[in-house]
Amino acid sequence: MTWLITGGAGYIGGHVVAETLNSGREVVVLDDLSTGIRSRVPELVPFEQVSLQDRNAVCDVFSRYPITGVLHLAAKKQVGESMIRPDHYWQENVGGLINLLEAMSMHHVTNFVFSSSAAVYGEPNISHGELLRETATCNPINTYGATKLMGEWLSNGYVAIDGLTVAALRYFNVAGAGQQHLGDTFALNLVPIVLTALDKNEAPTIFGNDYPTPDGTCIRDYVHVQDLALAHVAAMTFVEKSDPGFESINVGTGIGSSVSQVIQAIAQAKGIDISPSVSSRRAGDPPALAADVTKAKELLAWQSRYDLTDIVTSAVAAWEHNKNSISN
Structure with missing residues (x-):
């Protein structure tokens, strides 16, 4: 199995790439290096410096590698910035995802792990100490969270269109270092x-x-990035073995x-x-x-x-x- 990992030169992405390789899968990394660091990607891993805003370049990557699954991490993620630059966040996080999903559709790739966020919940109406379940109402209160919820809706829409199997990981606050x-x-x-x-x-x-x-x-809820990386690998296995469908899954402690x-x-x-x-x-x-x-x-x-x-x-x-x- 060959997985395309977008944002694989990022902080989370570097850990996910390492654990994906440890699982025995092949990896191709796509990253525009706007915040990523090239040295986080092992030298022997194919690396494509491509922006998801460049639809033709994204499609070209799918043409040149035998991609069987996509793990989509690439996104803008600053809550405060998203409130003052909402147009930028919609373009980057949603426009880029649309280009990616279209490329997957053209090349018949149906395994998809989506990096979502607990920000999709907004300010849930729960009592102190109560834990958030995936069935909670999603009502994001910032643009970043709204773009992530739209990403879930878009990928879920492709389940019916193209038979995607989607795991949307709603992770909470990521910190720490595995390496x-x-x-x-x-x-x-x-x-x-x-x-x-x-x-x-x-x-x-x-x-x-x-x-x-x-x-x-x-x-x-602070989750160790190493734990998160292993959750992504588990999600890859889940979608590879599952029938078409969509699941949102919390990742935290x-x-x-x-x-x-x-x-x-x-x-x-x-x-x-x-x-x-x-x-x-x-x-x-x-x-x-x-x-x-x-x-x-x-x-x-x-x-x-x-x-x-x-x-x-x-x-x-x-x-x-x-x-x-x-x-x-």
């Missing part, structure tokens, strides 16, 4: 944002401490941690004290999200192995490794 050189190097997620601030001798910022949560800061708790875990991993500053809430941030992962256990035979301490410790080690590599 140090694959660590997250961009300040787009909470842990690297905090580490970037500390490197500049600045106080990290908490956006809002007046949420209806125990310590007033947002609660999220089932345990919520607040922003303040994550910052404290970083302080412990670095052996320092951290006194964050507090700013106003960001538009589009729901108070609390944590996953019910029963479906992932049942359909994918998958569950997370790492906790918040593991996640933060590995993230800090990778950050220091990559920082030292750059300086040297």
Whole structure:
């Protein structure tokens, strides 16, 4: 089996490529390198620097490789940016997906794993401590989440048109590092944002401490990127063996941690004290999200192995490794 992995030079993508290769599958990586890093992709893996906005170039990739499945990671993903540049996010995340699905249709590729997000849920009407099931109403409150929900709808539509078998992985907050050189190097997620601030001798910022949560800061379900990579491989196996259809599947730990708790875990991993500053809430941030992962256990035979301490410790080690590599 040969899988095309879009966004395979990204932080998540690099881990997914590594585990896909470990599963015995062949891999082709497509990435425009707008945020990806070429060195994350092993040298022997075919690499295509192509934008999903270039429909002809995408189709050409399918013409040159015996692709049997597609794992679609490539997307713009900053919640705040999506609220001020909604047109850009619709074009990149939805327009690009349409080009990809059309290329799959033309070349009769029916196995599809879609990188979705817990952002599709928006602000679910659940009580504190209640876990989100896939049956919860999807009502995204930011453009990023809306583009991901549209991606689910589009791929589901191709089930009837082309007989696709789709697993849409709704993952929660991804952090950590499975291999140090694959660590997250961009300040787009909470842990690297905090580490970037500390490197500049600045106080990290908490956006809002007046949420209806125990310590007033947002609660999220943090999942180790290595666990997530293995979930993708399990999803590949699932779609390869399943009849045409669509399944949305949460990927998380089932345990919520607040922003303040994550910052404290970083302080412990670095052996320092951290006194964050507090700013106003960001538009589009729901108070609390944590996953019910029963479906992932049942359909994918998958569950997370790492906790918040593991996640933060590995993230800090990778950050220091990559920082030292750059300086040297």
